[in-house]
Amino acid sequence: MNGAEALAQGLRSAGLDTVFANPGTSEMHLVGALAAVPGMRLVPGLFEGVLSGAADGHARLTGRPAGLLLHLGPGLANATANLHNASRAGSPVVSIVGEHRSSLLPFDPPLASDIEAIARPYAGWIRRLERPEEAAEAARAAVAAALGTPARHAVLIVPADVAWGEAGLPDTGGGPLAPRVDPVPDARIELMADMLRTGGHAAALLLGGTLLDGRGSLLAGRIAAATGCRVLSETFPTAQRRGAGLPYLERLPYFPAEVLQTLDGVRSLVLAGAREPVAFFGYPGRPDRLVPEGCGVDRLCGPGEDGHAALEALAGLLGAGSADPVLLPEQRPLRPEGRLTVDAVGQAIGSLLPENAIVVDEAITSGAPCYRFTVQAPAHDWLSLTGGSLGFGLPAALGAAVAAPGRKVLALVGDGSALYTNQALWSLARTGADVVVVVFANRAYRILQLEYANMGLGSPAPAAQDLMRLDTPDLDFVSLARGFGILAARADEAGEFTRILERALAEPGPFLIETVV
Amino acid sequence: MNGAEALAQGLRSAGLDTVFANPGTSEMHLVGALAAVPGMRLVPGLFEGVLSGAADGHARLTGRPAGLLLHLGPGLANATANLHNASRAGSPVVSIVGEHRSSLLPFDPPLASDIEAIARPYAGWIRRLERPEEAAEAARAAVAAALGTPARHAVLIVPADVAWGEAGLPDTGGGPLAPRVDPVPDARIELMADMLRTGGHAAALLLGGTLLDGRGSLLAGRIAAATGCRVLSETFPTAQRRGAGLPYLERLPYFPAEVLQTLDGVRSLVLAGAREPVAFFGYPGRPDRLVPEGCGVDRLCGPGEDGHAALEALAGLLGAGSADPVLLPEQRPLRPEGRLTVDAVGQAIGSLLPENAIVVDEAITSGAPCYRFTVQAPAHDWLSLTGGSLGFGLPAALGAAVAAPGRKVLALVGDGSALYTNQALWSLARTGADVVVVVFANRAYRILQLEYANMGLGSPAPAAQDLMRLDTPDLDFVSLARGFGILAARADEAGEFTRILERALAEPGPFLIETVV
Secondary structure: OEHHHHHHHHHHHOOOOEEEEEOOHHHHHHHHHHHHOOOOEEEEOOOHHHHHHHHHHHHHHHOOOEEEEEOHHHHHHHHHHHHHHHHHHOOOEEEEEEEOOOOOHHHOOOOOOOHHHHHHHHOOEEEEOOOHHHHHHHHHHHHHHHOOOOOOEEEEEEEHHHHHOEOOOOOOOOOOOOOOOEOOOHHHHHHHHHHHHHHHHHEEEEEOHHHHOHHHHHHHHHHHHHHOOEEEEOOOOOOEEEOOOOOOOEEOOOOHHHHHHHOOOOOEEEEEEOOOOEOOOOOOOOOOEOOOOOOEEEEEEOOOEOHHHHHHHHHHHOOOOOOOOOOOOOOOOOOOOOEOOHHHHHHHHHHHOOOOOEEEEEOHHHOHHHHHHOOOOOOEEEEEOOOOOOOOHHHHHHHHHHHOOOOOEEEEEEHHHHHHOOOHHHHHHHHOOOEEEEEEEOOEOHHHHHHHHHOOOOOOOHHHHOOOEOOOOOOOHHHHHHHOOOEEEEEOEHHHHHHHHHHHHHOOOOEEEEEEO | OEHHHHHHHHHHHOOOOEEEEEOOHHHHHHHHHHHHOOOOEEEEOOOHHHHHHHHHHHHHHHOOOEEEEEOHHHHHHHHHHHHHHHHHHOOOEEEEEEEOOOOOHHHOOOOOOOHHHHHHHHOOEEEEOOOHHHHHHHHHHHHHHHOOOOOOEEEEEEEHHHHHOEOOOOOOOOOOOOOOOEOOOHHHHHHHHHHHHHHHHHEEEEEOHHHHOHHHHHHHHHHHHHHOOEEEEOOOOOOEEEOOOOOOOEEOOOOHHHHHHHOOOOOEEEEEEOOOOEOOOOOOOOOOEOOOOOOEEEEEEOOOEOHHHHHHHHHHHOOOOOOOOOOOOOOOOOOOOOEOOHHHHHHHHHHHOOOOOEEEEEOHHHOHHHHHHOOOOOOEEEEEOOOOOOOOHHHHHHHHHHHOOOOOEEEEEEHHHHHHOOOHHHHHHHHOOOEEEEEEEOOEOHHHHHHHHHOOOOOOOHHHHOOOEOOOOOOOHHHHHHHOOOEEEEEOEHHHHHHHHHHHHHOOOOEEEEEEO
16 A cells, blocks of 8 residues: 555544545645545535634534645645634644655755745644655554644645555554543642632633533533532633523623623632633733733633543532532524614524524624524534634534534624635535525624724724725625525525525525625 | 834835735734825735735736735735745735734733744744834835845734834835845856857757846847757746747746656756746656756856846857847737637637736646737736745736736636635725636646646546536636626637627726636
């Protein structure tokens, strides 16, 4: 077998079964080999940022890495912005990056680049293959590295001559690799128990990362029931299980003043998988750290640690193991009629969201009502933009749909954010992904219009305004979606939007709704 | 004045008058300042790869850097793939990259990243501003660095507190900066004269880089007339002046076997601004270096050197200063009728290309006939994909149109390549750019279908084929273009294509034609 075949079999044996791929000439042997491995799914994308966002979405739902097949340094560079988001989400990802054959590199051909340097900002593990014989072992090592503590992006650079060279008959067995976590030291758990026991209503548990799954939230709800502490969630959850049958978690807002208002009165903040609240951006004369003065901040657990076991132990120490958490009953908002506002879109979604749906939220300024109106919808998962790098929503919806067949995916995207990786629409069509896309077409980078004022800059000059407006000409998302082969419709009125959404949710396959809000 | 204002004025005083921009919250003061500088043009883009490709196109026509305004590390990362192409083209570019205020960075907010590390693979100069007082000087230094020897990508990282901080009244004068080149040593020119004098018909002058402008080509034509040497052009010219009234240059082909065939019989190859011919990709059992055995290779000049002066001196030494080069007379192909093939598209373009047009060629497998059928068209400039990183064509056409108002731009793009940075279509619409886009819709990554076979892999399995096909569903470029606010039409027949092209060339503003070939 050749190096590419050994690599492909090594990846598969380690449990990697999905590769989002955009190969070039230097990856042709890898394509041939990956296509030949039983149980390996190849998903094509027309731009590499689509692939990396999809891998992030896939990882958030499965806890396992998907692979990326990328063409040399520029292919990896195109994937980078969504690798930033994946890195902030703690998602495991394995990138297979082709490289020129070794003998060609000294001639510095046009597509040569320093792949390691391009990988470094967002890779926790990088290995360049030297010989085909090591390909199978290296593939397993890459998956193991991605599943390490903490989970990370692992990059395997594969020169073409390693891919086509003879690898012998390497051992490609060994069984799938599982995610790893380190235990949280008992002393730390005991300290946090003291904090929450003495803090009462002035203590708060801030959940984040993997602890926002149902299990973590229920444990936190028990602790709250036993101690009276508040339970909060981080602003941009990686994947939050929420809705009816789960405890209510107060979400930290985005703007600094609102975060401080939310945390007012908290004297002791315990971080469980979340980071200390800080400003997303700095503003002249306003604070960076968003914790009330005099409030203590302590960490129960962070990335790569077994937060679930720690929360369970914490609940035990607090006598909360059998406490009854307050669980939200199912309650849906009424179907909206009349003017189509972001609130109306939120109500419509809240009134219709299917059981066990997956919501991917990159709606930026338009997303808050959707989150609010689904708080008591049937239980679902909510994925958000962890790293702030735009272009996450559509790709992550693709990855979620590939990861969770049979579940409906709802992608909420701003018109600005959707454009960064709009090519994902074609991959949705190609794979028949069960995704309903709702585009909030406010014809602007609305967040920038708000932030320009927040910076104290007053009203922007026309040349500055031009950089924040998406009109002149208006984008037509229905036309764009059809260009990519997706059914689409536009809604201008709330009742109309609700009817279109209802139909889209009832039909399998992708559908895009442009809402002019 | 604040740091952002000092920076903006410094850039403008150094001669930078165009900034392709996609800012975020951390760049709001920069937006305000750049918008307020007289004579500074801000061009919005919906994805940063559009901006960097536009800056490359702009630089190729003006010889001067355009600016990029980018949002933190991920914004820079999105610009990277086209910075690869710009770097291979030797295009000067100045990136202004926002950064969080210094006091926020220790808290590692969600959008924090190692901007220097992201910049490093494609930056020849990087500077992080520490104080507002240095902003004006640093801006001029960045433009000077971009115009250095060789020209390069210069990156200025601007923390938000430097942008909004008080800069005092810095000196922002000093006048525009000019590109710099180093002289070529006389001894080298004399050696090359010997080579060409003794080589006769077995000698060849391979032109590349800036020497493919009309002046360089005419000098090479004189030398050929005096010595009998052959004159060739590199495979992917940065910006070639060509057509009627200029000498014919034989273009080196793309595939290795054809390059070797073209160079058959050459015993002495003199490189003038071009690099030694090497394979674009390696193939099992085939050579990397594409120079006939026994052929000597010598370099007259490379990037950052004054190749024009060197060619002039060379012509003088060879007594070619007043030789008459063979110049191509204008001759257009007939307007095609019948089946729409890539040849027919080439004929139509050759029959209609306006005087002094700018052609941007990213048509990959479909581009060769267009190049061939325009060889005797009225003089025009031909920009090609120097670095092989897809997504150059539409952005570069935007940059060319902004750089050269009054000239018609023709963008030739493959369906696959166009998709990488399709958002450029909106910027074309917003700016009313005088660009006709011809999309070759072969519904495939055709080059990969060829290369898979070239690698000796035979016929791809269905899962491998799936990665090379752009059908299922078909992309509809007319619909995509309309979604971005651009007029568009589809042509299925050669006469129809010719009529649509004729009308599109006659009207100002952007127009897209999808050719189903």
